[in-house]
Amino acid sequence: MARKQVAAVVAVIAALVLGTLLTACASPETGGGVEYGERLDLGVPGDLVETVAGVAGYPACGTETIAHDGTTWYPFEPSNLDEFPTVAALASTGGLGGGLSRGATRIGFPAVVAPGPGDDVGTLTVYEGGFAFWRSDSGDLETWLTDRELEYWWAC
Template sequence: MRTMRAWATLSVTAALVVGGCASGGGNVGPVEWDSELDLGVPGEWIETVADVEYYPACGNEVLTFEGDQWHPFTPSNLDDFPREPRAMATAPLGFARASAVVPSVAVGAVVEPGPGDDTGTLTIYEGGFAHWSADSDDLETWLTLDRLEYWWVC
């Protein structure tokens, strides 16, 4: 009987922990450099901000914007994500489905940013999701408010 109660308590606790991760602001980890995560899907478009400084060279750099800590990740359910986040600033009427989004890729060493690689457009969505795209169009990544614990150093 005690074993069943302990198991039930553990199951409920695990469900609450996992559920908290998908809502934004939870803790997720460890995350390997090639991990794909299902943290849910972005909600409605909130805002798009130009000229946001950020350089996701390794895929584990945290973007601090207006007091929020945004963590880069590669969605495992990318087909359910908005395809063209920049277009949402002018027409937030619905999502085209993702297919051409290039996630951040970790590399062995940090390369100096090229022109327009470290400044870009941040599009924020409901549910603790954002997308950052470099002005150069060479880099982009999805971001979450979930605190990710990365298991690599760059």
């Protein structure tokens, strides 16, 4: 093989290895960001810890955190929703971001409208293992949450 061909093959292999490493570094599990519409497998919620009414939040875009009792909760869409507690059956299966359940369809990027009555306060159900589920009092917004810090790679 000619020297230029060897150099080209080495360059291609190096690019593939670098691409693989960068992809691994960008995953939420390794501190990277979450892409719009990405579904994550962060494990499965454990036993129910508590249910708290009157928790402020408005996760309409899927990037808004919910703070309660010293914990910051980050919305996410589970890729393994079928393994989650029964409340998951009521969770969004295609709404915007982590939680619109108004039958919205993913077209482009999300846009946030002003909250309607009961949209910005709801019930937080906390589970062992760093998981929670929040549903607005109106019933129009809901999302699964994790206490694992997530960085979202989109903005509304």
